[in-house]
Amino acid sequence: MKKLQKRYYGVLVSIVVFVIxxxxxxxxxxxxxxxxxxxIETAGEDASPVPSPRGNVNEYLAIGIGASMGIVSLAVWEGGSSVQQDTISIMLxxxxxxxxxxxxEIVRIMRRKEKFTIPELQKYSPASRQSIxxxxxxxDEKDLVEETGDKQLPSSGRGKPSKVYRYVGLQKND
Incomplete structure (x- = not known):
């Protein structure tokens, strides 16, 4: 939902950039x-000039420039949202x-997921449950991860529910 809202704003910004x-x-x-x-001239001596059906070349150039700027602004908006601080620099x-x-590698997986459990991380990594x-x-001690307070049942439907976490990164620290 949040990504859709961010994309919506990106489209609005690109339309505004196009118009301006x-x-x-x-x-x-x-x-x-x-x-x-x-x-273009019509035949006859009394004929007055008539605007060309092609229109003003400046209009076409301006629309082309506006469209280009709108597309570039949308690309920058979308590309900027995918740029994240490097995992290694965050940890350092x-x-x-x-x-x-x-x-x-496990931290990189955490960053990609909105919410995760330890068993979910274990599916994507050869690390043991204890290591994860x-x-x-x-x-969690460094405030890079926090518990959501939710519990998730195992996919098999049997066993103890797992705590659900989310990666928050440096937003709490900065």
């Missing part, structure tokens, strides 16, 4: 090159320089 860029470029093009429409900033490559549990606790 089109208007501004049309004004600049008319100042620089004039606003004369291409004309949090004083967790002793993590292994396997630990960093220790890592989650270590990240």
């Amino acid at each position: 860029a089109t208007g501004a470029s049309y004004i600049v093009l008319n100042k620089a090159y004039g606003s004369e429409h291409p004309r 900033h949090s004083g967790l320089e002793d993590l292994t490559v396997r630990d960093l 549990w220790r890592l989650v606790n270590k990240l």
Whole structure:
């Protein structure tokens, strides 16, 4: 839901950029090159010039510039949302320089998921349940992970419910 709302705002921003860029470029093009429409003459001596059905070249250029700017702004909006701080730099900033490559891979998985349980992380990693549990606790102590308060039953339907966590990153620390 949050991603959809963010994408909605991105589309709105790109439409606004399109409108502003089109208007501004049309004004600049008319100042620089004039606003004369291409004309065609009709047969006869009394005939007056008639505007060409092709329209003003400045209009087409302005729309092209506006569309390009709108597309670029949408691409930057979408691309900017996918740029995240590097997992390693987050761990170093949090004083967790002793993590292994396997630990960093598990943290990368946590960052991708909205919510997770230790058994879910175990599916994506060859690390043991105990290793993952220790890592989650270590990240919880550094306020990088927090319990949601929810419980999730195992997929088999039997066994003890697992605590549900979510990765919060440096948002609490900064």
